[in-house]
Amino acid sequence: GINAEYGLPKNVKRQGGSYVRMLYSKGKVNKTLFVKLDGDTAAAGSWFVANKQGRLAPFMVNYDAYYQKSCITVNKKTECRRCFIIQQKPSLAFKPLLPAVSITKNSIALSITDTKLHPVLSGSKTGGKAHKFKGCKSGKCAEFYYMATGPMSGKWFAGSSKTGIYMSSSLFPTTFWKHYECADGLAGVACRYCFQF
Secondary structure (H helix, E strand, C coil), X not given: CCCCEEEEEEEEEECCEEEEEEEEEECCEEEEEEECCCCCCCCCCCXXXXXXXXCEEECCCCEEEEEEEXXXXXXXXXXXXXXXXXXXXXXXXXXXXXXXXXXXXXXXXXXXXXXXXXXXXXXXXXXXXXXXXXXXXXXXEEEEEEECCCCCCXXXXXXXXXXCEEEEECCCCCCCEEEEEEEEECCEEEEEEEEEC
């Protein structure tokens, strides 16, 4: 089949929400699509297209948007950017929304069980919010944090939320991609993050 192409991502506000607008091309089909990267409704992780009235309507494509945010500080000025990779969904038409399985990197098994972000380095200029992972090797476990907001976005830290002490960690590569999605379930809306190196 013909591969789809996505390009020119741009942050936009539509209907009271934040979306990323991308140009979509597959064969003779060319559209402007909108993907919702976050939120607590079933729209998160889904693609939309504007109808004739300008309102967003669901658009079925077989791809997920993974992204990473990284920041660099030069001369006391911090610049951040978000990069995307678009990947085909797994072959299953409907995949269950379950806690992520662990990812093994450098012989350390990383796992995550919650969707909330945790404050790291609070009260400092480099503070932000991070995904908290449990990292285990040879029966010993520790907490690792991947910064998602703030000037340290894209960096890894080891530490403890109990002590509030965090140290920069180079155990894992910084090319770490995430996808967030929600779906309606029997007990309400279920959400999960998917990660890949």
